[in-house]
Amino acid sequence: MNVDWRLGTKLRNRLELLRYRVLGTEIDKGILFKLVVYFILINVAFIYLKPILYMMTTMVKDAKNILDPSVIWVPRTIYTGHLKEASEMLHYGKSFLISVSLASSVSALQVFSCAIAGYAFARLDFPLKKLWGALLLFTFIMPPQVTILPTIMLFKQFGWMNTFLPMVVPALFGHGLKGAMFVIIYRSFYSTLPKELDEAARIDGAGSFRMFFKVMFPISRSATVVVLLFAFVWNWNDFYFPSLFMFTADNVPLSITLARMAGEMAQAAGAGEITVYAESIKMAASFLIIMPLLVVYLVMQRWFIEGVERSGLVE
């Protein structure tokens, strides 16, 4: 009897424990909840990864693997010929250097000029501040298509067509591709900092310039990482501006050579040259363009995610 009772409690305790393990003391602590979360996350992650996996497996398939219906994901042999061909068609060496220098110079300029403007908007006083603030929002909302034609005419007047200046010079002044958004990011970052920071520096006799370069810019590292990554990636990927400002140029970034290559291939297909390789070559080209970004992202991701959490990316 006694033993029986003891066994019953033990069992009940076990069951209780099991319930706690599975459902948790609170819902979001239990195994069941975690399983559901993992299930959803893995599924969505798969959606994001699938095109990339597809790209990487397709580009290493040779003719035998492409035609073999039993090969879907994992090719039997790895063939690098498509990569070579794609890199030739893209003029990879030259265009890569151009893309790197263009994207990094524009993003560096944007980080710097947008930080200055954002700092001024957040912490300094100047005439008509409200008006300029409204115009900043306006710039953010305005699609580039509204101003693109006069901008082309303006740059033609300057003789800047087919050079990199149309992308670089606006960046110097805190504009350029999505410049308004970067100014807004910096503005919201700087407005979260405590007021005492300025006051202390002012008492120490530092002017706004020294204040900015010695204190403000260095401590805005988390916002800078976010802006730098965005600016680099978007400028690297951008097709619209280079296509209008330098389509007839010889030295063009990768986004343009990719478009040219796609055009050439479509023409070849239209002329009746049907090849099983087209797909693989396209994927190889896509991979060649994405890979540098992936490397940059994987190197920067730690600071980037930290930056997103800390930067008051939003106010």
Add this chain to the structure above:
Amino acid sequence: MRRLEARTLRRLEGSLFIAPWVFGFLTFVAFPLGYSLFMSFHQVKIEVNKTEYAYIGFKHYREILVANGSLLYEELIPFLKQSLMMIPIILVFSLFVAILLNLKFPGRTLFRVIFFLPVIFSSGQIVQEFITQGEGSLSMMQSLRIDYYLREYMPAAWASPIENVLSSFVLVLWYSGVQILIFLAGRQTLPASVYEASRIDGSNPWNTFWTITLPGLVPYIFLNLMYTVVDLFTFPSNPIISKVNTTNYGSSSALAWIYFLIILTFVMLTLLLYRRVDKALSGR
């Protein structure tokens, strides 16, 4: 006297800081903006070394809006309908993912790294490549024959935009990278102490979400709404973008302006709605 001087000095410093941006704004935004407005009222003829303008009033606008409305009504309106449906999907999805990514669990960093990948891809030509590969569609669509039911039971004007959204559903997810970021950053601003208090009071996570997380995220929902509207209007598949080109400066400018006014209306509506919601929430 000294105080006044200090203030003027400060304003002077501030002006120096903002000067480059203002200069850039005037040259690269304000001037082209005014010029495109000017061109939209003119017949523009470009010759080798000079450009001729003939004033024609609202003719370009009338042509686009009334006489030759096929571009606006047959291409833009379906696109707008499609965007209208994409916006809530993007917002709900990114909010959901951001909340999941905010939980603490092993492997969180890995998932975060994966979920920010769209930020890298979605701005490029690569996504276009994926669309043509059919990577944008859900295979479930064909197997369940959803498109068939849609056509059967929906008014024709809405069936095809819905079908477009569904067939590019994965793509919609691809375009929520920045929105996830914004929500995740916004979630960090909600103090942990409030969550602890609600936990001690015995509130379950479901209620906590509706009473604490969601109201706290309202500003970010609207920020995201604005970002999404702006982003969608410069979408690569947008029919207007390729129509603004150098073949006819005058009518292209008019088109761009009509388009811009539509965007402004959308954004203004968003802001108005935000004011309302904000007032209602703070009044509570």
